[in-house]
Amino acid sequence: MAINPKLLDEILKEYDGNPETFWGENGIFKELSKGLIERALKAEMKHHLGYEDQSKQEGGRSNYRNGKFTKKVKGDIGEVKIDVLRDREGSFEPQIVKKGESRKPNHWFR
Numbered sequence: 001m002a003i004n005p006k007l008l009d010e011i012l013k014e015y016d017g018n019p020e021t022f023w024g025e026n027g028i029f030k031e032l033s034k035g036l037i038e039r040a041l042k043a044e045m046k047h048h049l050g051y052e053d054q055s056k057q058e059g060g061r062s063n064y065r066n067g068k069f070t071k072k073v074k075g076d077i078g079e080v081k082i083d084v085l086r087d088r089e090g091s092f093e094p095q096i097v098k099k100g101e102s103r104k105p106n107h108w109f110r
Contacts, residue, residue, distance in 0.1 A: 023077060030080055037073070037082050040096045045085045048092050063089040074103050 015021055015028060022028050046052060049063060066088040072079050084094060093099065 025078070029077065033075075034080050034082055037080070037096060041082070041085055041094055044094055044096065045087065045092060049087065063087050063091065071097065072102060073097055 011028065011032060020027065024030075042053065045065065049061075049065070051061075053065065064087065066086045068083040068085050070081055071084050072081055074080075082097065084097065086092065
């Protein structure tokens with residue numbers, strides 16, 4: 001999968017050439033990782049529940065989004081705090097960051 005170069009330019013427009021701006025505690029890489037993980041979790045929740053976030057719940061559904069909790073995921077460049085979505089019935093099993101998992105494989109955050 002190729003990422004649109006214009007999207008990369010937009011992401012890196014704040015990069016000033018200082019490695020700390022890219023790799024640092026509040027750097028571009030960590031923020032991008034956090035955003036990608038949270039977007040993937042949102043897509044997983046949509047798939048699990050069968051409807052879009054903020055869309056009107058159709059009758060007969062007993063399960064729906066029920067907030068989120070913060071989780072720390074550790075990788076080679078340190079810790080990233082992510083928001084993990086919850087569902088009312090507690091049946092949502094995230095796949096990108098599984099329940100009980102806090103350490104990702106070494107290829108994460110490189």
